Amino acid sequence: MMDTAQNQNKMGVMHEGKLLLTMGVPLMLSMLITALYNIVDTFFVSRIAGVGDAAANALSLAFPIQMLMTALNVGTGVGVGASLSRALGSNDREKASRIAGNAMFLYILYYIFMLLFGLFAARPFIAFFTDDPVVSELGATYLSLVTCLSFGNMGEKCFEKLLQSTGKTSYSMVGQMTGSIVNVILDPIFIFGYLGVPAMGVAGAAIATVIGQCCAIGITATLHFRRNTEITAKAAYLWPNREILFHIMKVGAPAILMQALVSFMTLGMNYILSSVSAAAVTAYGIYYKLQNFVFMPAFGLNNACVPIISYNLGAGNFSRIKNTIRYAVVVITGIMILGTILFEAAAAPIVGAFQLSAEVSKLCARALRMICIGFVFAGVNVLLQGVCQAFGNGIISLLISSLRMILIVLPLAWVLASMQGAENFIWVVFPVAESVSFAAAIFLTLRLYRKSTVTIQP
Secondary structure (H helix, E strand, O other), X not given: OOOHHHHHOHHHOOOHHHHHHHHHHHHHHHHHHHHHHHHHHHHHHOXXXXXXXXXXXXXXXXXXXXXXXXXXXXXXXXXXXXXXHHHHHOOOHHHHHHHHHHHHHHHHHHHHHHHHHHHHOHHHHHHHHOOOHHHHHHHHHHHHHHHHOOHHHHHHHHHHHHHHHOOOHHHHHHHHHHHHHHHHHHHHHHHHOOXXXXXXXXXXXXXXXXXXXXXXXXXXXXXXXXXXXXXXXXXXXXXXXXXXXXXXXXXXXXXHHHHHHHHHHHHHHHHHHHOXXXXXXXXXXXXXXXXXXXXXXXXXXXXXXXXXXXHHHHHOOHHHHHHHHHHHHHHHHHHHHHHHHHHHHHHHHHHHOOOOOHHHHHHHHHHHHHHXXXXXXXXXXXXXXXXXXXXXXXXXXXXHHHHHHXXXXXXXXXXXXXXXXXHHOHHHHHHHHHHHHHHHHHHHHHHHHHHHHHHOOO
């Protein structure tokens, strides 16, 4: 007979397909909203008179550090989600509450780190990648603001993950949606100077983003403390517990590294592409933000799978785990097929929404069409990384991610960059990497699943 906690928690009783959609759709929408944060600033700053290309280039150079913040947030959230969901699946509310408190402690540390980076390292970081004084100044201004004032970003992600881990994904979406809407509304006001507000250019884009994030943390924190009744909030739970932090980071640290690979890949590609042309760097930055509108729903479904699988792993219910993975593969493949069709058919009009030079627009459209060939492989790779994390094996997830983003992409891009006309075909490195990683991900995940069914008894 199912225990009381399992009867009360939908992750243990609801039909797997319905559960995946119930939890996944809000997460996919919230991740799409996150993609807006990454693209809306670029959309508006590209329209700043006289410096549109330079401003877009500056934000492309700042993007790896924003992805590093995402890595800390999302990677730690994976570890928190896996630990918290397993504790709830085992009906240990005391441990779940301590896990939540230690999660808050970690996110406070992350903010302190980003504050110090913004104060002392943002300007040298941007200057390393460009000799253009305009791009350097714009990039340093934007990056300093979004890192020094990142408390809203860090805090919102913390409470969002605590809500997701207890199955309350719709609540986390409310916070994200509010923050994104505020950002979209304030961006043109602060950038171009409307309603009596002085025009602040790139600095205005950063300030609008920060205000949106602060609105999001206000809402998610309120919903967590008022509605997350499965977790008890006590100041004492903030005190770091070595055992709890170890279990969070056992899964979270590889997940952080895995997410940080996006930053490392972007840094590497920016460096490699800078030897090709400045236009290629800008095109790559805009492409990567556009592709997030396809990839973010995949990551949302990934995030929905992790607590479901972790909960049922704690309950020893492998049939639910297997069915969840099957449904997720079908859904994520459908999303990536639609994304491929969209980018192949409408690359030029999509890129045309930005006011960029003809050279950058042409390169970006070419990149979209070439890279999207590997989207279906990429979607399954993302999903299987989450499955491995839920089983507590972050190392396999890290290996899959390393293959996708570093071990194949950067060496191959380095070789192709030295060839004549490289900016026209260098983008093929991405579908090549995804297809090779797909084969490895299938093999490693099946091996992990079979091992788990033997060593963990229901």
